[in-house]
Amino acid sequence: MTLATQQRAIWLARNALPHEPALRAWLSRRPLAGLEVDDIVQETYAILAALPSVDHILNGRTYMFEVAKSVVLRSLRRSRIVAFEALAEAEALEPPSDAPSPETVAADRQELSRIAALIAGLPAKCREAFTLRKVHDLSQREVARRMGVSENTVEKHVGKGIGVLMNALGRGGNARFQASRNRTDRDPDQDQSEVDHDPREQRRH
């Protein structure tokens, strides 16, 4: 397997990562004959990472769905025990249309506040290291110096933070911090301190 380069990682961040929740939702509604969605998603990324070039890909979402479909078909064909119907059904899979749903558009708009909440949810030391590295853009060495800990510790904190965000950004279906685009009515007796309404939220009035 060819390892992803930094350049390919940036491409994936823009063209694959935002579509992973939709891909998972799509896969989870299909008969996959015992395959795990997680496995299919990981193999899909592996194929996207190993492509010699991505210049020809006009629509990352469609391409990602097609790659995932090929992973499913390949696995089904390889397993001899799979029912013929499952294979036929999988071959008939039509990736959904390209039109972004209001949900995905809104989710993109508020991704930053989602990232903020995810960082805030990390354990205290990890949160501090991750914020200094990714929000303040200090090097890991500089973060270690400021926090008075070893560079190895900072590396572990950053890795942990990436792990948490990997999990959260891929699974939009149950993600907590997606956007909305219209008003929230509240009961008058509601404790305002429990509502942290994002003032950047766009309103339609």
Add this chain to the structure above:
Amino acid sequence: MKLTTIRESSADIDAAAAAWAGRVDRGPLSDQDQAALEAWAAQDPRRAGAYAKALAVSARLDRAAGLGADFAPASHPAAKAADRRRLLATGGLLAAASVVGAVGYGALSLKGRVTTAKGDIRRAPLQDGSAVTLNTDTAIRAAFDGKMRRVDLLRGEALFDVAKDPARPFVVVAGDVRVRAVGTSFTVRTHADGQVGVIVREGVVEVWRGAEGKPVRLAAEHAVQVATAGALTPTPVGSAAVDRAMAWRQGQIDLDGLTLGQAADEFARYSDRRIVIDDPSVARLKMTGLFSASDPDGFAKAAALSLGLQATTQADGVRLTRG
């Protein structure tokens, strides 16, 4: 897929990949590390994929710099909620977790009402990890406690993606009708005539009427229409029909076998621009297709074209007549 002795879980692979991304984030890898990384990734394509995603997530975080130097994550509401959860967990007091408040930052307080105006769609995250997508002109109210997650559907239609929590069933109350789930995905729609429709996309839910009613189990790709009286009879619907019934999530209306009269009622849910049909024989004509919910005029024109009718635009809508 390979049948090795013990299959590494996807979660373990992700964690290992994230650790590698943390090392790469530190600076260029030593030759030794680079070789170790390559050897690790070569053993399973899933590892190479997870590593690619971990790097992508790390790259995506270039956006986090946009939070600015003022960003104070420790005083963020999500931090408080997470710290409280950890505190409870370490104290062995997880059973008391019902005191946990809102997750914050755009997440909805569960005491609050959430509504959509006509023509709007909104996805609302809930603190337990579930999410509700509200269709046009819909109102819900959520009340969660340690024993139950209750959402009242006050009007309209909503899709519920329910996070698994066997200890706390998720119950939707729509008038007299109750729908209970543990972890699943389903829609509930209240109709003007008092009927309530339930469609299950994934998992299993139980539906009953009144406080004491006998629950009927509804499996994935099944629907039930609950009238004010009479038996509850689940009917199977295909996955294509389920997708059609949820076309509103994309801002679309799917008219599969509906008459123009029914289509006009459907569009009226989304827009104040009315489709007016005076002639009953026109109202009975059928039209099939996927249409933008926010464009009744476009629909009327398409219907006129394909059925040989006349569409006349008026101030408050569009009138369909025989040409």
